[in-house]
Amino acid sequence: MSSRRNFRVWRGDRAGGEFSNYAIEVDEGMVVLDAIHRIQAEQAADLAVRWNCKAGKCGSCSVEINGKPKLSCMTRMNSFAPDATISVQPLKAFPVIKDLVSDVSWNYEQNKKIPPFKPRARGADGKHRMLQRDVDRVQEFRKCIECYLCQNVCHILRDHDKKNSFVGPRFMIRLASLEMHPLDSADRLPAIKGEFGSGLCNITRCCTEVCPEHINITDNGIIPLKERVVDRFYDPLLWLACKFFSANRRS
Amino acid sequence: MADISEIQTIEHDVVVIGAGGAGLRAAIECSERGKNTGLVCKSLLGKAHTVMAEGGMAAALANVDHRDHWKVHFRDTMRGGKFLNQWRMAELHAQQAPDRTNELEEWGAVFDRTPNGLISQRNFGGHRYPRLAHVGDRTGLEMIRTLQDYGIHQGFQVHMECTALNLLQDGGRIAGVLAYWRESGRFVIFKAKAVILATGGGGKAWRVTSNSWEYTGDGLAMAYLAGAELMDMEFVQFHPTGMVWPPSVRGTLVTEGVRGDGGVLLNKNNERFMFNYIPERFADETADSEQEANRWLEGDRSARRPPELLTRDVVARAIVAEVQAGRGSPHGGVFLDIASRRPAEFIKKKLPSMYHQFKELAEVDITSQPMEVGPTVHYFMGGIRVDAETQSSTLPGLFACGECAAGLHGANRLGGNSLSDLLVFGRLAGLGAADYVDKLKSMPQIDSDQASQGIKQATDVLNRQTGKNPYLIHEDLQEMMSKQVGIVRQEEDLKQALKELERIHKDVAEVKAHGASQYNPGWHEALDLRNLMIVAEATARACLERQESRGAHTRLDYPGERDEGVSFNVIVRKSERGMEVCREQRSAPPAELERIAHLSIEALEAEVDQEARNA
Secondary structure, eight states: OOEEEEEEEEEEETTEEEEEEEEEEEOTTOBHHHHHHHHHHHTOTTOOOOOSOSSSSSOOOEEEETTEEEEGGGOBGGGSOTTOOEEEEOOSSSOEEETTEEOOHHHHHHHHHSOOOOBOOOOTTSOOOOOHHHHHHHHHHTTOOOOOHHHHHOHHHHTSOOTTTOOOHHHHHHHHHHHTOTTBOOOOHHHHHTTTOGGGOOOOOHHHHHOTTOOOIIIIIIHHHHHHHHHHHHOHHHHHHHHHHHHHHHO | OOOGGGSEEEEEEEEEEOOSHHHHHHHHHHHHTTOOEEEEOSSSTTOSGGGGOOSOEEOOOOSSOTTOOHHHHHHHHHHHTTTOSOHHHHHHHHHHHHHHHHHHHHTTOOOOBOTTSSBOEEOOTTOSSOOEEOSTTOHHHHHHHHHHHHHTTTTOEEEOSEEEEEEEEETTEEEEEEEEETTTOOEEEEEEEEEEEOOOOOGGGSSSBSOOTTOSOHHHHHHHHTTOOEEOTTOEEEEEEEEOSSGGGTTOBOOTHHHHTTOEEEOTTOOOGGGGGOOHHHHTTBOOSHHHHHHHHTTOTTSOBOGGGSOHHHHHHHHHHHHHTTOOOTTSSEEEEOTTTSOHHHHHHHSHHHHHHHHHHHOOOTTTSOEEEEEEEEEESOEEOOOTTTOBOSSTTEEEOGGGBOSSSTTSOOTTHHHHHHHHHHHHHHHHHHHHHHHOOSOOOOOHHHHHHHHHHHHHHHHSSSOBOHHHHHHHHHHHHHHHSSSEEOHHHHHHHHHHHHHHHHHHHTBOOOSOSTTOHHHHHHHHHHHHHHHHHHHHHHHHHOOSOBTTBEETTSOSOOGGGGGEEEEEEEETTEEEEEEEEOOOOOHHHHHHHHSOHHHHHHHHHHHHHHO
């Protein structure tokens, strides 16, 4: 059961580009990435697209399909009307390299700034012990496949281009996965408030909506981090206590 | 010839090619040993094929069943590999896997837990006890992300979206690697004292495969062309359970964890057919009735394991036999059912990505419907021949680890032994390369002729006026290999395969990539063809040479294992006359290891128990 379908695919590079039209045969069960591959094999051999696993596990094939950020390997062709033209373009929040491939290296730079995991000592028998209920929420964050769709829709990064002040939702949940790790003993809260910019997130939940792993980024990750920052830095009683004890130490 | 003085050169002590579990672990070890290390990856960091591993990593931690011990893990591995494994590698692997698992936890991995807070372990095919440390069915993601997030602070340099083309040599030893940047299409020479290959297998030579586009046998081909030996190339694992419908996802992996957690295989008559395919070697340790198999699932330790958890070679062949006998599912597979065995909540918790994958790609709800599955090319047991202790290949300065190295798995790999393989031998390769660099007396020099020749070969593909379409050549090769070098082989087909490879070779010689060199997938595809062709030919020739059926290698014209089959490995190397294949006699196994491998499970359990009492 194949049918002829129309595509508009953005072609170009840093210097600029435009949409090109392609019509191809689409078979039952195909996803948008299959269609892109068919265009490549039959009509545009040098059409650039990034992909790896084709099973929603690696997060390489992120693009914008009809304006919505998606994994192209998990977007089925039968989710569109049979006569609809499907437009595919690269992620908007990052610079384009070529065609559908964008330069996501900024994300790798952010990750490197995050202070690494620092485990507490092992038990007397040489083993670490953690209960499943205590790791459930960390495991939710660790499902992240680094597709950067959340980074792409974050207003702070996309519309306001505040890439120097906010690490974005992906790295807020990476920070949350470290801060809530039962074995971790490092303190990242000053950095979360400072250079990572937790205060900039205004909780519109756009990141949570596009997450292909259904991670509750805002409610389970970012908001608890914001609360921890508030408790530490804006709690008046704690603030007084700190003043008092540090004054004591000085004397 | 191109002038190489214009080419960017980057110098390292050690260059690691491939950034999956093995490559990352090797790079971490080299940095730890103070070596200036570069990690070259074909994709972005964190996207390598390890990310797709689902079920878990095997290690005799004995957290779930206290009877587990490295000796039992070793025995399981040897029996699963039909005794063709390199004995010492199987020993090192079983002994060191627990330390590597704990180390991963120390670096931040969050495995699923037992009720008392230890790393939980699940059942898997061929493993006597629950042995696989896991995170739901996304263990590979946990492993690669942990290594990545730990690794970026260890001081090695990561070169992303950079494809290695050729190994460079100086007087019979490694001098570096020629590569190209995908983004710019420009060439780069990595000058290095040692190179570690961690490039995975070559499943993309077949049409139905669980492998991603990266799996084009680059490391195998580069090593072969540089004069290193390949071994055991006839052993290509067909994973029994890949998706079969819809066509666009045919081959995508369905984790063995489904069966480990209770899933059963059914034919169209709703029969649990695996009871009819229990090999004699495993009969004593396998349940012979549904009743017993069900008791095992309920946790009865006196019950034997269900036949769905036999080794992958056995299960894959059984599925093919059922389909051929006309008892298959509508789309040419069989049914895998967990819906009637486990509650929906359990399935969603333990197999979340399977639930997701079937729901989104096949519109099947696995908590209420059976899956349709069939065999898919999954893993190369064979690869670059290495020394067990150092992972050194037969070419000085060249090391290999992970799937691209041969030896640990013999004729068939057990599920879960791959992830532990990556860490155990990734580390040993790092140590081996660091030692080699320490002992090196003089810095190897880059031979500009070798480099410029490699550049010319690569650019010819772009520069010729007209030529063949690389995508269509690749499809042609995949169709041919699926047909002639499939799960069941015979001489006639294999000889036909060699003939067809000659035909395809002529097309490859005329391949043309259109467009410029910047981020050009057509050019990349054209360059991959050389490697795929070498892998395909090596596999076909090794299959012809092994005249018996053992593990993953099934010959219709030579049924059953032959006694002499365990006495040799098939070696493939480059010669002046082309590809050369020979049998190499195996040395006698260490007496103690041979004793352990052949002990009955009862005797071994008693021995391990006694050891624990004495300790």
